[in-house]
Amino acid sequence: MRTDDFVHALAVDRTPSHASTGRQFAVALAIGFAVSALAFWWTLGPRPDIATAAMTVRFDFKITEALLLAATAIALALRLAQPGAATAAQKWVLCLAPVLLAVAVIAELVVVPASQWPIRLVGSMSVMCLTAIPLLSLPLLAAMLLALRRSAPTRRTAAGAVAGLVAGGLAAALYGTQCIDDSPLFVATWYTLSIGMVAGLGAVLGRRVLYW
């Protein structure tokens, strides 16, 4: 096939390609979050004392932290979806949530007596946390991978892992409204582990399914 003729075929194919990457992401996140939120409502639902909990610093921090991780991961995923887009600034911004969490852990260690540390760290629902966050993240991860597939990630493993951070972060924000363990010690251990599992799954899947 001569490249000239091939180019002609491409030029006459006026069928618009997909919507812009930003719009793909918006739709994917809206649908993924709706499904995850419904599943959460059906199975767990927010804790009964959520109104009082929302007035405590630890609860608010937990939810904010999860949303911050998701938002900064979305910014990086958008860049990874577009070939040749610079990612350095977004990578630095992605460090915000972990740094903030580290600060909160130190603050908690200062404020709370050492005898309380193991109790706060182990919490009461760690297994639930490790199960619920990955499960709730699945619809979000699927939607994100689909949106990424329609774009053009040149680093598939990284893009998949960041999609996992988005999904895990949003799922953690949902689950966090049910979870009664609010200490940063608990969050830094079990939430991080849960979200890390989702990121790992995203990396493995991304490598395989984000091929284009």
Next chain:
Amino acid sequence: MSERDMKWADMMRAANRGDAESYERLLRQIAAALRPVVRRGLARAGRSGADIEDIVQEVLLAVHLKRHTWDDARPIEPWIHAIARYKVIDALRRRDGNFDLPIEDFAETLAAEEETPRLSSGEAERHLARLPEGQRAVVSAIAVEGAAIAEVAVRLNMSVGAVRVALHRGLAALARHLGDN
């Protein structure tokens, strides 16, 4: 941003507004700029230049099918470099196993002088044969024989819309097949 980047970005924006001529010119210029890059990649992999046109066509197809991922407020050359690098490495890995290319190769050689096309070794044709009958007939009439959409519609007794759909689906399927082997 280089002068050529501005020119190419203008052409792509015109293409997105429906200017097919400008789009065709742009793709030809990209093809000409890609040839030395692909040649160098093949040389590094210790291969002859016989596959150049196949790989160039694969990159062009990716540029075409992924054109919605270019943000038209940004420079276009880095976007093309990244797609070309991804596709060239992919094509070489499929042929030779593990292979990597330094990214600088693209920045340099995309700016180098252009080269004239040669016939492809026919990889795309082999993959064309795997498309469903309708798509294969449309894509080969347009891409191999250079026929116009309206002409193909009359010849295959299809509506113009159906020809367009078959062409688009055929090209997308071709891209998937090229990545398969």
